[in-house]
Amino acid sequence: MSLQQVQLPDGARLLEGKRNWWFLGRGGVVRLGGRHVTPEGDLRPDTERRLREGGMFAAPPVRSYALTVLTSTNCNLGCGYCFQNTAQDTTNGSRPPRIARTRLSSGTITSILGFTQRQMAAAELDRLRILLFGGEPLLNPRGCLELLERSADIGMTSAWMISNTTLLSPRLARQLSDLGLDSVQVTFDGDRADHDRIRVNRADNGGTFDKIVRNIVAASEVTPIRWTLRVNVSQETFDGVDALIDRLAAELDPSRCALYFARVGDVGIGYANDLLHTGELSAHFTRWQRRALDLGFRVSRPGARRPCLTCGHTEGRYGAVISADGTLASCWETAGKPDWEVGTVGDGYRPAEATLDRWISCEDLYRYDEDTRNLTRFRDDVDATLLDYLDETERL
Incomplete structure (x- = not known):
């Protein structure tokens, strides 16, 4: 399996499996054939268009x-x-x-x-x-x-x-x-x-x-x-x-x-x-x-x-991390750590320009x-192989 590191918009991924390609979009996973992908490992324009029309690039609405x-x-x-x-x-x-x-x-x-x-x-x-x-x-x-x-x-x-x-x-x-x-x-x-x-x-x-x-x-x-x-x-x-x-x-x-x-x-x-x-x-x-x-x-x-609902959006748009004393952090990793607070539950989030250096996301x-690139290659390899196995064992 020769994995390509392809950069796609909207967080989508394109992985090469043993017998086909896997498109991973925010709207789901799609199995693609060789005709859908260029020799360089990019989506063909007509394939990308059809995936977009099918909602595969669009994130589902946040509900909670x-x-x-x-x-x-x-x-x-x-x-x-x-x-x-x-x-x-x-x-x-x-x-x-x-x-x-x-x-x-x-x-x-x-x-x-x-x-x-x-x-x-x-x-x-x-x-x-x-x-x-x-x-x-x-x-x-x-x-x-x-x-x-x-x-x-x-x-x-x-x-x-x-x-x-x-x-x-x-x-x-x-x-x-x-x-x-x-x-x-x-x-x-x-x-x-x-x-x-x-x-x-x-x-x-x-x-x-x-x-x-x-x-x-x-x-x-x-x-x-x-x-x-x-x-x-x-x-x-x-x-x-x-x-x-x-x-x-x-x-x-x-x-x-x-x-x-x-x-x-x-x-x-x-x-x-x-x-x-x-x-x-x-x-x-x-x-x-x-x-x-x-x-x-x-x-x-x-x-x-x-993007993580909690730390992937500024000023807690869809989620918040709150320490036991009511201070706000951008993510789990900084909660309770001095000099990493981004606000309080009483006063809300401090202005974005004031917390720019403190707002971090997962990992x-x-x-x-x-x-x-090694980390990306590792994740792509593991994920493509898992999708292949789920497909082979009819678990997909």
Whole structure:
């Protein structure tokens, strides 16, 4: 497979598969034949015209305001790569210094809801989707529950959470689910031994793998919550990923889980990942995706490049990230960090010219010790191969 790096407008992508080409637009994915593409790997003008007429370049309308709220900036785990760390633990332990501790209160929730109503009105949106975020959001379960309960009055239709789940009891899971929480994302750092060495409890340096799995199983027994399992890939976890996929399939219900793999990036806090997006890495990602699909997990389908609803539009047009003290950030990576605030829920966003240097989008802070073309080539290779496999197995 000879992949072309073609620049198309409106975030569209054109990938060369084994037997055909794949067009990925904001309106969907289209399988193309060789007659639709020039020898140089560009869309032929008549093909592009037909795709435009079919709405394949057009983004679907935004239907919900995307609100992220940090219910607690504290965390009970001490992962060395976390973008909320301010440095590494100088004792090589599990307590890296972090952003300042704040905790969501009832008064701040009132301010957040008022701000959100104003933002939704300006965007002419009447539906709200909430992300419970941290730190670890469940260090403040009362704040999570109160925010969900009170958000029902301003149009909340669904909610999800990013959590390490070590504090998720069946009772709390049921309460959250009853208030609209429909999915949870949780991270695994390789198979059990690697995970328990990396994703450790700050208090006692203890491992967390078995507790996370037990809590997911217990919560699944009493709620319809669905799970997104993020697998962190680094030089420290790489060798255990194959075994991890099989272990998760044996211990969890794959039909309720999505699985995705992500290389751990460097955000300038002393953590280094020597694994690059070169060589055979794309082949390994492809093998992991196929294995996950064959075991019954969901795997996200590739798509066009789309601006994030939260950080891809200035002044929170379609979404906002709000720290536990009511300060506004442009994205998850800067929430709770001093000198990165772009406003407050009381005063709104500061003028765009005043926050230009603080407004960053997803992964802008991540550093890669390689040419960005390698990263693009890696993503295109993995995505084209996945589309080929979905097509071959009649999953597309």
